[in-house]
C-alpha cells in the first residue's frame with residue numbers, strides 16, 4: 001500500500017532530529033526491558049495538551065519502521081479523539097465499538113500506509129465516554145489487543161480531568177508519562193504521578209516534551225528513565 005499523502009506517515013522524515021530522538025526513545029525503552037518491547041504501553045500525562053497523542057503516534061511509527069514487530073496504535077481518548085486526524089482516517093468504528101464488543105479488532109484496526117502499523121481510531125462518540133471504562137470491558141479489549149499485536153501503544157486522556165486513564169493504566173504493562181516543559185506546573189505533574197501510583201501503574205519512562213521551549217516550530221523530546 002502506498003502512503004497516503006499529507007499524513008503523519010509521510011511527514012515523519014527519518015532524517016530529522018525529531019525522528020532521531022524517537023529512535024533513541026525506542027532504544028532506551030527496549031534497553032530497560034532487556035531488549036523486549038513493553039506492551040501494552042500506555043501514553044498519558046497529567047493535564048491537557050502535553051503531547052500525548054503526538055508522542056504515541058511518533059513512537060508507534062518508529063517501532064513499526066525500526067523493528068519487524070506488528071504495531072497497533074489505539075486512540076482511547078474518547079473525550080478528545082485526535083489520532084484519526086494525524087493519520088487522516090475516519091473517526092468511526094474504533095475503540096468505542098471494540099470496548100462495547102460490537103466490532104472485532106480485525107474490523108476496526110485500520111491500515112495507515114505504514115506496513116506494520118495499524119491504528120484503532122476512537123470510534124463513534126458517545127455522550128458519556130467514561131461509562132465505557134468499566135473494568136471488565138476495558139480488560140477484554142486490552143487482552144485482545146495484546147494477544148493480536150506484537151506491540152500495542154495506547155493514547156489516553158489526561159489523568160487529572162478524567163478517571164478513564166486510572167482504569168486503563170492497570171491493564172497496560174507500563175506507562176510513558178509525557179510532560180510539556182514550561183507549561184505544566186510542578187504540583188500538577190506530581191498529582192498525575194500520584195494518581196498512577198494509586199493504581200500501582202509502572203512508569204517505564206518520562207518524556208519531557210518541548211524541553212527547549214521552542215514551540216511550535218520544532219519538536220524537542222527528551223527521555224528520562226524511571
Ligand SMILES: Nc1ncnc2c1ncn2[C@@H]1O[C@H](COP(=O)(O)OP(=O)(O)OP(=O)(O)O)[C@@H](O)[C@H]1O
Nearest residue numbers: 048049050051052053054209210215216218219220
Ligand atoms: N514538542 C512539540 N513541539 C511543538 N508542538 C508540539 C510538541 N508536542 C506537541 N505539540 C503540539 O501541541 C498540541 C498538543 O499536542 P497533542 O495533541 O499531542 O497533546 P495531547 O497531550 O494529546 O493533548 P490532549 O490532552 O488534548 O489530548 C498539538 O497541536 C501538537 O501538534
Ligand SMILES: [Mg+2]
Nearest residue numbers: 052053077082
Ligand atoms: Mg491527545
